[in-house]
Each structure stands twice: as structure tokens, then as C-alpha cells.
Amino acid sequence: MTGSKVTTLTEAVAAHVRDGMTVALEGFGHLIPFAAGHEIIRQRRRDLTMCRMTPDILTDQLLVAGCVSRLVASFFASGSAGSLYEIRRRVEQHDPAPLETEEYSHYGMYCRYEAGAKRLPFQPLLSYVGSDLPALNPRIRSVESPYGEGRVYVVPPLNPDVTIVHAQRADASGNTQLWGITGAQAPAAYAASAVIVTVEEIVAPEVVRADPNRTLIPAHAVDAVVEVPGGAHPSYAQGCYDRDSAFYREWTPISRDREAALAWIDEWIHGTADHAGYLAKLGQQRWDGLRVAPAPSGSVSYGRRKE
Amino acid sequence: MTADSSRHGSGPSTAERSSAGRPVADVADVPPHSAEFLATVAARELAGRHRVFAGVGLPTLAVDLAKRTVNPGVELVYESGVVGAHPEAMAEGIADSVLVSGSEAMLSMDALFGYVLQGGYVDVGFLGAAQVDRVGNINTSVIGDWRRPEVRLPGSGGASDIMASAREIVVVLRRHDPHALPADVDFCTSPSPVRARRQEGFHQPEGAGVTTVITPLGILRRPDRYGELELAAVHPGVTVAEAAENTGWDLRVRADVAETPRPRAEDVRLLREEIDTVRLYLR
Numbered sequence A: 001m002t003g004s005k006v007t008t009l010t011e012a013v014a015a016h017v018r019d020g021m022t023v024a025l026e027g028f029g030h031l032i033p034f035a036a037g038h039e040i041i042r043q044r045r046r047d048l049t050m051c052r053m054t055p056d057i058l059t060d061q062l063l064v065a066g067c068v069s070r071l072v073a074s075f076f077a078s079g080s081a082g083s084l085y086e087i088r089r090r091v092e093q094h095d096p097a098p099l100e101t102e103e104y105s106h107y108g109m110y111c112r113y114e115a116g117a118k119r120l121p122f123q124p125l126l127s128y129v130g131s132d133l134p135a136l137n138p139r140i141r142s143v144e145s146p147y148g149e150g151r152v153y154v155v156p157p158l159n160p161d162v163t164i165v166h167a168q169r170a171d172a173s174g175n176t177q178l179w180g181i182t183g184a185q186a187p188a189a190y191a192a193s194a195v196i197v198t199v200e201e202i203v204a205p206e207v208v209r210a211d212p213n214r215t216l217i218p219a220h221a222v223d224a225v226v227e228v229p230g231g232a233h234p235s236y237a238q239g240c241y242d243r244d245s246a247f248y249r250e251w252t253p254i255s256r257d258r259e260a261a262l263a264w265i266d267e268w269i270h271g272t273a274d275h276a277g278y279l280a281k282l283g284q285q286r287w288d289g290l291r292v293a294p295a296p297s298g299s300v301s302y303g304r305r306k307e
Numbered sequence B: 001m002t003a004d005s006s007r008h009g010s011g012p013s014t015a016e017r018s019s020a021g022r023p024v025a026d027v028a029d030v031p032p033h034s035a036e037f038l039a040t041v042a043a044r045e046l047a048g049r050h051r052v053f054a055g056v057g058l059p060t061l062a063v064d065l066a067k068r069t070v071n072p073g074v075e076l077v078y079e080s081g082v083v084g085a086h087p088e089a090m091a092e093g094i095a096d097s098v099l100v101s102g103s104e105a106m107l108s109m110d111a112l113f114g115y116v117l118q119g120g121y122v123d124v125g126f127l128g129a130a131q132v133d134r135v136g137n138i139n140t141s142v143i144g145d146w147r148r149p150e151v152r153l154p155g156s157g158g159a160s161d162i163m164a165s166a167r168e169i170v171v172v173l174r175r176h177d178p179h180a181l182p183a184d185v186d187f188c189t190s191p192s193p194v195r196a197r198r199q200e201g202f203h204q205p206e207g208a209g210v211t212t213v214i215t216p217l218g219i220l221r222r223p224d225r226y227g228e229l230e231l232a233a234v235h236p237g238v239t240v241a242e243a244a245e246n247t248g249w250d251l252r253v254r255a256d257v258a259e260t261p262r263p264r265a266e267d268v269r270l271l272r273e274e275i276d277t278v279r280l281y282l283r
Helices: A009-016 A034-042 A056-064 A085-093 A106-118 A185-191 A205-209 A245-256 A258-270 A275-282 A284-288 B014-019 B035-044 B058-068 B109-117 B159-165 B193-198 B240-245 B265-275
Strands: A022-025 A048-052 A068-073 A100-103 A123-125 A141-144 A151-155 A162-170 A194-202 A215-217 A224-227 B051-054 B075-077 B124-128 B168-172 B210-214 B218-221 B230-234 B252-259
Touching: A009 A034, A009 A194, A009 A224, A022 A034, A034 A056, A034 A162, A034 A194, A034 A258, A034 A275, A048 A056, A056 A068, A056 A085, A056 A245, A056 A258, A068 A106, A085 A245, A085 A258, A106 A123, A106 A151, A106 A185, A106 B109, A106 B159, A162 A185, A162 A205, A162 A215, A185 A215, A245 A258, A258 A275, A275 A284, B035 B058, B035 B168, B035 B210, B035 B265, B051 B058, B058 B124, B058 B168, B058 B265, B109 B159, B124 B159, B230 B240, B240 B252
Parallel strands: A022 A048, A022 A162, A048 A068, A068 A100, A162 A194, A194 A224, B051 B075, B051 B124, B124 B168, B168 B210, B230 B252
Antiparallel strands: A123 A151, A141 A151, B210 B218, B218 B230
């Protein structure tokens, strides 16, 4: 066990996220690191290259706030909730400025993190044969299989300057446990030069070590640990609170009107000192509506050698 | 394609015609362009299939209905890593917590896309799309020129990965007109095997490509891996000519073109009262 890496979100973002960096904020519909993204907005970072498989509302907000100039992603909508209008305005009308995008399929994007984590020059996959995506994105290339199976498409490694993820829990040294949908968090963390983990709860090392299979990102890959309860809102944390689907629907009309989106950023992000302030503004009643009933996993025994 | 299929062939088959005009009590009177109708037709396509990979939107609704009606044992797989979902409530998306709780397995995305999908375990990939063309290429990326698109669509997501490896692909379209069904897509996000084969020297993926397209007017099917979409059925009240005129190429009509059976009242009740009670998909 290494020393404590516990810090505040303000300090973690100030220390690790700088203008012009390539930043991955991962979480596939689940455990989206909204609190950390909002802190990037508060600290007015600029010219970031944002990496996210599913850009989501979080990317729309970072774009509105002027933090992002480039987007590396594999899906440009908000799931069933609909369009992300700031992304669409930037891409379709170059309003207020064009947005540079680099586009993959989900597995292509995942393979980029995998290659990055494993320090491989590229990673092959079965997708893209016959697709226009390689013409759109010249970084999707092909190689001849040295084993005589024909050409296969490959994607290059993605090595973010910093990866930020949210999880249910970690210990102070950064052993991070998450469950439910685990997305690209582990490869995105191992691919990065620096890793910030925000968690619902910082727990004692014994809690982690009682269930080591659940640790997906060990302490050796983590640089900063921040306790941020509710840090995934309006997305969810399995077993802790559910997705605020009402907010997802509310964002569609907000993002359709750029002035309304800017006003939202001013009121909810710049107008609150930190995520605790944001949650207080959200109100206890709304939060109570997101609570879930317990459904414990049961437990397994790892056993120990008898004396 | 079958030898007796012809472009603009005869009307609905005799068996189907005889049922028209004699509504059965159990039959629901929902219009063919409604989400209820499309979801029911889509759900019926899943009868007898073992493992289904459900995409974003209407497919999520249709697989829920299939599991409650024609195929209780269907194994639902989602790109988020969920395998064998048993949701207690309707999923509001493919990453909904209700798909995770009580599921049979939660895999990493590498295991899901790499082992389950590329490994050939998926029988049916079930997708939405903006455009599907004559040979089943799918566009979910852009309308117009991709350098300055008229409309920026969601992009691939997992769709092009699913196309490469699923044994069948069922697509549900919310409109049937020459824009949604053009001769050639504006942009090919997820390629048909017809298009993949043109890239000579490439390791060819095993996926069969689009096998079925369900639209507000009827059902189109591709007879084989390298064939083109043909009109296999029209919905009640829709003529073969109407379906053909609203398609962006000279649509071949199967000699045995049928009329789609209407949803049962029970299908519609399940969709409205037990599945999509918040009217997320039933807009």
C-alpha cells in the first residue's frame, strides 16, 4: 500500500488538467464523471481534446463553456434522450466555431484505449471493411496480416494526458472498485499519464482487500483520489442512486438554445462553489427521488490458509 | 433471390387477403406507422432466436415485448456489457441500471465486443438507422456532405461493429420514403457484405448484413448475403405500389408478398400499460 492520494476536486483538476491537454472522461452511460467535468468548467480550462466513447450531456456542457476544441468519440447523441445540440451547432453550422472531431465505432474507440494501455503501436479489429469511416478518419488504417488472412483494419493507441473516472469506492491509496457497467475506465486509466478517480465513498483498505476481484483500477495507476458523493449526477452510480432521466430530457431544450445553455452553465456551474454546492442547489427532494432500493450481491469467500 | 420474384408483382397473397375485412376480436387497431405497430412487428422477428443484441431506441422496446410474448427465453445482450438481462422495468437506454440488476453476466466491453460479438455468438443485431440502401448499407452518421453535414446524426456507436459480426441484422425505420431508403446511402457507416466484398484483399467479416428492414409501410428482406432488399410484406391498408413508390430504387416485390398481421390487443396493452408506461418510445 502506498501513501494517501486523497485530495479535493479543485486541487486535483488544478494540478493535473491544463489548457491544451488531451483529457479522457470515461463512463459508458454509467458513472459519468460529471462533477469532475463541471470543475474543469469552473476552472475555465481551454483548448482541450476531449476523449469519450459517448460524449453525452457532459461534452455538450464542456463545449458550451468553451473548454473543448477537439472531440474524439464514437457516438454523438444522448442515447434515447435525443440530440446534443451544442455538438450539432458546432458541426453543422460551425456556430460559434467549428469543432474538430475524430470518429470511431465503439469497439474502435475501446481498442484505441487498449492499445494505449498496452503500449502497442496499433490494435486490429474486424470492423470497417467496406465502411466510409476510414475515409472520414484517416487514422483508421489497415495492415496485411502476417499470417495470410488478408488485410485488417487497425486503430492507433490513445494515450490521454489525464484520464478522469468516477467509481463507487476506493481506498485512500487509489485502489478503485466499480461495478455495474464498467465501460472503458480501466484501459483509459492505464493509457493515461495521470489519473484522477472521484468516488462516492473513500473506504478503509480492508474493505477493498475483502473483495479484490472488484478492484478494476489498482492504486499503482492512480494519482489522485477525491471523495465526491453524487459525483455522477445526472448519470448514475449502480447501487447508490439512479439516473436523473428528467434532467436528460430537460437538457434537450436547454441545449437547443445556446443562450439558455450558457445561462445554465453560469447558474449551475459558475454559480456554485463546488459539487456540494451544485447538489445543495439541486435540493434534497430531487435527490431523494433518485434513491434506489438495496439489492446486495450476497458474498463469496476468498478463504485463507489455515494455521 | 427466388426465381418467381418480380418487380411490382401481384398484391397480397390470397391467404392474407381473406383475413382482411374480417377483424378478429383480439386484433388491435393501431396504425402501421405507430411505435406500437412497429415494435410488435419487430418483436415477432425475434421468435426462435437465441441471442439478440439490442441497439438504442425502438429495439430496446421491441426486445422487451418479445421476451414477454413470442420468445420468453431470448438472451438479451447490450453493448454496455450486459448479458442475459432480466429487467424489472423498461430500460430507458442500453446503459440503464435496470438492465444490470439481476442480469446473468456483466462483462467488460472488451469481452462483449471481442468475445461475444466478434466471437460469433450474436444471432440477431437489432438496430435503428436514418438510412438503409438497396443492398443494406446503413447510414447513422450524416445527411449530406460529411465535411459540412446538413444533419449530424449520432454516428456508429456499436452499429458498425455489430454489422461485421451478427448472423442477422434487423433494422427498424421510423419512416419509409426515398430519403430513408435511397438507392445508395449518403454515407456508409455500417457496410453490407456486398460493399465489404468490394474491398479486395481484406479479411471478410462473418456478419450477414441487414436481413430485414421494418418500416411504417411494410417489411423488406434480403434473400441472401449478396442480394438486394425486396418487398416481402405490406402493412394493412398499404398497397404494394405505395411501398414501391416510396422507395428510392426500383423495388423488387416478392411473388408471395404478404400482408403483415396486425398486433394483438394484448401486444398493445403490454407496450402501453406494462412496458413503456412513461411513453419514452411510444411517442
